[in-house]
Structure formats: structure tokens, C-alpha cells
Amino acid sequence: METGKTALYGQHLAAKAKMISFAGWHLPAFYGSVLEEHRAVRERAGIFDVSHMGEIFFSGSPAQEFLQYLTINDVSRLSPGQGHYSALCNQEGGVIDDLILYQLEAERYLMCVNASNISSDYAWIVKQAQRFPGVVVDNASHQWSQLAIQGPTSLSALLSIVPSDRQAPVQDLEYTQIMPLMIKDRLCYLARTGYTGEKGYELYLPHELASWAWEEIVASSPLTGIRPIGLGARDTLRLEAGYLLYGNDLNESTSPLEAGIGWATKLAAGAFIGREALLRQKAEGVERRIFCFRMEEQGIPRHDMEVYRGDEVLGTVTSGSVLPTLGGAGGMALLKAGTIAVGDSIAIKIRHEMKQARLVARPLYMARVKD
């Protein structure tokens, strides 16, 4: 597959980004320093090009009924202008993708999915939609750019592109809400969501506005401290905040209960794909569960490294990194549940050496998304 360029490719090069290929896209890994970018988002604000993410629209009168069946969360609890975290599961209760679903209007929804899963998600959704005549599914991923503006000063930075008569509703937007926003006569959607653990926004906008919006927002830097942030810091920020990364922390063989997103899995809300398997799993108890841990010795845990207690292999690291806000290193691991608990000592096998670590409460960093 040819690697795609987002509408902001030129901006990344001009900012001297270290570009990497991710999910079929040329994207910035970092512009200078992952650690500095991470700190900027925690203390001030950052802007991310997340145009690689997928946007799938649903409309038609059975849209709600279909989404209730398709996803694990309770869609009937949404109302226009509200979003929630959810997932697509297969019949066995394994996660096909995790996502955010927004209700835009009475019969219109927007689903934001992971870049690497867009085509497989869409194929799965279209197949399931056959049972719901009247539902229109539109994979509009290639028609939308997406910016994430995250951090304590994100609102001020964002307001630099919001028309003056729309600033009040933007200021009132609450966590997980979404609103349509006309900018330069083009329809955009602004959501108060993110993947950093900070107060922040995700802006869906047509490609033609992307460069202008990016530059205007970055130009607010003298006042807001905002700076461009690459995928490297996006990963360390989300890891501290306890957000999962599909493909690392969960995949088709992981259930939402194992992944610790039982809170988004509404087993009592009626039928959905995978519910039977998840009810069974809940009754029997999960065999594995995602835990957070922090290193107590030097060394950086990485995806797939083995986790031990004594000679016993408990599981593997699903995500590991330095933890810039907390100090030291740590991550998440999928471990045998039942006999272990937060506070327990574990060891991570880092290139032939056992390094001590400790299970800690999730998340590592308490999100400030509602500030």
C-alpha cells in the first residue's frame, strides 16, 4: 500500500519533523523531543495531526438500533451532541476495534475508528448492516482531516479559529460532547474528547481548511504555549492516562472485560454482537486482565516482553515506555488474573535480565479532561 500524505504533510516537513510511516500514513514521530512535547501538553497545549483516524457516518431511521447491536456501549443513552467510548466486538467477544461514537442528530452518528482498522471495520460494519435495511453507512475517512488540540490552554488556542459568534457555545462544550461548527463556510465537527488525559478537543474538518487551521492555532503559541506534537508523545501521554492502543493493548483475542473497559460494556442494555460470550466470561470470571505497572529498577519495558512472578510467567507487556510526567518507566501488561493484585511485585524480562516492577492502580496519571 502506498503511504499517504495528510493535508499537513508540508507543515510537518517545514517544522523539521522526524517522519515515520504509521498505518499507511506519513506522520510525525516528533518535531524535536518527545519528552518536551509530552510536557508541553501536560503544562500548556499541543496540536496533533490525527488525520489518519477513520470517520464512518451512520444515518437512516434504524441507525440507533443498528449501532446498539454493533457496538458494546448503550447507544440509547446518547442524545444529539453527545459521544461515548465504545468498541466493535466479534461473536466471541474479541475486540475488532475501539472507537468513539458521537450522535450528531436524531438519525445521524459519527464513529471515529483507528487508522489501521478502517477498511476491516468498514467491511465488518457493512456486513452486519445487511440485517438493518435503511441504514446508510458512509466511510468518509478520506474526506476529513482531523486535529487534536490538547492541554490546559487548548481552549484559548482553539478559539483562534472559531468565528466570534460561535465562541460562547465552544466555551460551553463539555467533556465527550460534539457540535457542528461552520468555519469559513465549511462544516466542521468539534468534539471535546482526546487521547492525552488533558482537557482537549478533536476537530474534524475538510482538508482545505487543515493548513490554515493548523497555522492559526500554532500562531497562538506566544499566548497559549501550544506546539506541534508527534506520535511519540501521543503514545506516552495516552499510556500515562491509561488509554488503550489497539494492536498493542487489545486485539481480536482480547475481550473488553479483560482490557478493563467493562465500564463501557453495557451487558444489560440488550443484544449486541459478542454479548453472549461476554456474559459467559463475566459469570466465569476473566482469566487475564490488563494491569498497570511501574518499574522499580532501571530499564524500559516494551511491547511483548514477558512478565514474571518468581519462575511463573504471568503474561506480557502490552505497552511500555518512559513515563515523562511520573518519572521512571512503566506501562500496561496483560496478566493472569485471580492471584495477583495491585501492590504486588513483578519482574519484567528486559533483554535477558529480570528487572523489578510493581503493579499499580490504573490509570498511572489521573486525567484532567473535565477541567
Added chain:
Amino acid sequence: MEFPEHYLYSNDHEWLSSVSGEALVGVSHYAIEQLGDVVHIDLPRVGEEFTEGQVFGTIESTKTVSDLYIPASGRVLAVNSAVVAKPESLQEDPYEEGWLIKIAVTERPEKVMNCRDYVSFIQDKL
């Protein structure tokens, strides 16, 4: 980006201060720029011996782990514990304060380049 002229360089981006006697070994500014923030360094113990091109340690950035290849055969005489304790200091100075190990060169290296050749080697990547 700087590359001291009196050093020799390998195509794995390590530098070597001398081809005989006692020599310092480190990584080039180019390698540091590619890695981004260096967050962890693993180095060998004093007394360990390596042949040219062997892995003598690892250097980790926020996202990747890279092996360190020794640019000349030799025995480790000293390890820079200051840089192990403060890996981020490599970014500021990979050449003087940022040396990694000191070796007694046991054999004249075959694959190192002078500064001019190294710069042209990485030119098309810059």
C-alpha cells in the same frame, strides 16, 4: 549537526577517537538526532572484549531500542557512568562529555571512515 574532524566513524554511526592505543567510543550527532530523546543506555563491564562490529550495548529512545556496534576490536577500559546516569546529556554533547566507553584497541579497524567520508555517507539521508 556537528562531526568532529579528528574522529573516525562507522556506518552504524558510532565514532572512535583513535585507531590504536586507547580510544574513546561514542555515537554520532546524526544517530542522536534520529533517535530523539535518549532515555536509557546499557553498556558493558570493564574488562569485556569485543571484536569490530559486535554489539557492545544498547541505546534507547522513547520509542526504540538500538544496538551499539563497536567500531574497533578492543577491551573495555572504562565506562562513562555519568552518561548512563543521565542519558539525556547525550543530546547536548555526544562527543566530549558523551563518550560511552574507553577501549584498548587490539586490532586496527577495517571499516571506519574519516569525517569527510562519513558526512557524504549520511548526506543523502539529511
